[in-house]
Amino acid sequence: MKRFAALFAAIDQSTKTTVKVAALADYFSDADPVDKLWTVALFSGRRPKRAVTTNRLREWAAEVAGIPLWLFEESYAIVGDLAETIALVLPPNASVDDRPLSQWIKDLRSLAQEDEAARKAFVLEAWQRLGGTERFLFNKLITGGFRVGVSQKLMTRALSRATGKPEAELAHRLMGNWHPDDTSWHNLIEAEDASADASRPYPFYLAYALEEGPDSLGHPQEWRAEWKWDGIRGQLILRDGDYYVWSRGEELMTDRFPELARAIDHLPPGTVLDGELLVWQPGAAQPDSFNALQARIGRKMVPKKLLKEAPVLLHAYDLLEWEGKDQRERPFAERRAQLEEACKDLGPEAPVRLSPQHPFDTWDSLADLRATARDENAEGLMLKRADSPYLAGRKKGDWWKWKLDPLTIDAVMIYAQSGSGRRANLFTDFTFAVWNGNDLVPFTKAYSGLTDAEFRKITHWVKRNTLQRFGPVRQVTPHHVFEIAFEGIQASSRHKSGVALRFPRMKRWREDKPLQEANTLDDLKEMLRLYG
Amino acid sequence: MARDPVLTFTDRGIYCAAGDFYIDPWRPVDRALITHGHADHARGGMGGYLATHVALPVMRYRLGEITADGIGFGEVRQIRDASVSFHPAGHVPGSAQIRVEVAGEVWVVSGDYKVTNDGLSEAFEPVNCHHFITESTFGLPVFRWQPQATVAAEINAWWAACKAAGKTAFLGAYALGKAQRLLTMLDPEIGPILCHSAVENTNDVLRGQGLHLPDTVRADAEVSPRDHPGALVLSPPSALGSKWARKFGAQESAFASGWMALRGVRRRRAGDRGFVISDHADWNGLLWAIRETGAENIYVTHGYTDIFTRYLNDNGWRARIVPTQFEGESLDAGDAA
């Protein structure tokens, strides 16, 4: 574990990309191949099968630390990471251990056959033998979720430096549902003919937000425009008579969208589509709101009733593979033409539709179109350069999202709660209210959008203006007005105000605005009527 | 007949009716007893001040013209019906816990404290009392400090590595207390130690009253970075990454604070490195100090007040939260600590 801990510390400590890549490349050049394989797996969200439940871990940690469980839980709420909380509350380690990363994983896996007493003995022993970062990482092997600020991009860059292979190829090799249990470093990274499994997706190409408007993009004729849908990005793979659905976060979601299985009847094998998953009622002119989709994403197995109430379609906007061949090098206009050809005969019963393009002559006419996006339940427009290849990851230049300006409302802060993790020492989670007569009605929480300096300032103020405490929540003097930005508004019976907002965040601290001039519940209801 | 409490908590600060004085008040009062010179405890505008002889020079430097009286550690002074004495709090040089006795009942206001001996501040001494007022800045079991020598070795290794890489090492710390403690931990064999003017001004005051600190160079606007290769620069956190700092060229920055124990905070705030060191007591330190006082009644001021108070109540103390305007170890503010 020592070598892995040193790598982790080097990456975790630094904010400099060059330092991280150098540390990773070093490691990938000469660490043990099994350790390397596991390192790539862990940094890309894979982990060994969980040998111990997190509930047991919490109980044992509290017991060894000699503290009550509630105190452990309170500490966890502030630290924000279970593995870290455990590492911190335990007494210092009494001895040391030389087992490498892969051996620890092997030992953890063999616990699956043991009874609980043996598992506990193993974990407690490990806690005694590992200190600091090593102990934290051991816990992470059990709990999962290595967030180290190593993007796929950084990892492929380092791998490329260590192996001499091109980054794009490595990025593709790392996609899909491989697991260290059924592959090797050689097969995953080095083997010349990597016989990819049928489910392996392509890395998604991600767009940048267009902040200033499209004038700087050049001539409109070089660009294509589509709605930016408010669904979830998905890649539909049809190969060998099977179908696979991947999310942008590289999660395999095939079982969540059984209706997409019928795509096999409509499109030939060797087809891979990039598109948007949307809930779309038969015959409807526009998709349902994101809320309807959320109910579907939350279910691993979909009950029949929900399948009927919230049917999902893929709105395809790009073609990545056709007749078994990678299409990504071809210009977007050609891929699009091929996609239109493929979708030409899709009947209304097919679970795939072509996402329409909107012809335009001038940026001004496109701006007019964009202004109507909300009527279509879209978030704005996507702009794609006609001659661009399909790149991997977030690369500036060829794809832009030109979103609508968010809705905004001025609201009064009435409750504050401290953050966790990065912002453990600041008040960052606030509840906001609007006026209803002389009363303030809470309607949303928000915890992002301010600068660190602003969070420090408001923290200072909260400490001096606490009216009442409810556990970690403080009721504060109504005084500060914030402009809250959000992407959508929905009727909600669970909220006192009767509305629920989508992606609420603090856009501006309106120190210029007196308390009385915050918006009212009627204003909020009017927004619901217009945009709900 | 029930007596009035010896100390009460008012909107001006902690008040002693028997002696008609306040301790670390945050609004102007006639007579203020001050635990230590940090800005959240020693404020301007008081009619008269009483603090330890060691704490006074910095207070005078920071507050300007004040009417102040000094007192030695352990020396007993009668103020009307209250008998008052100051005892080491181990927080920064001169910092004190203030003991107040009225008709046999003893209260202790600890201000800010730490129980490990840093070799620079007068070491913390537990004071027997009935009522103890404690901070709780790091009153969570996740806070557990390493021995000072361990942290010193980490810092010196980092400095040496910076020097080997041709970089200047910037270490962020508060001007009063933390900076001088770090000075005593640094290994001057590695290279020259430079101090930002805000730090060096406080160094000068402390040297002037006889405290021994290693040699340092004032890093003001005129300093030429080229004359000091391999240097470590002690600077207030706010100056890290500033225009002044940038003229030193290739550099790494680190931050020394108890908050660096939390990975999330470290990643948000620490620059290249975070070193875990604090002038406040850790979890075990707080509990040890409270036990040593023998007090049954505990008043919990700034920090993780609700959690710490609940723990004390569950474990046989009578504890309650007291709102004050004291601050714990701030990551960001200038010098309140």
Ligand SMILES: [Zn+2]
């Ligand atoms: Zn202090």
Ligand SMILES: [Zn+2]
């Ligand atoms: Zn303080």
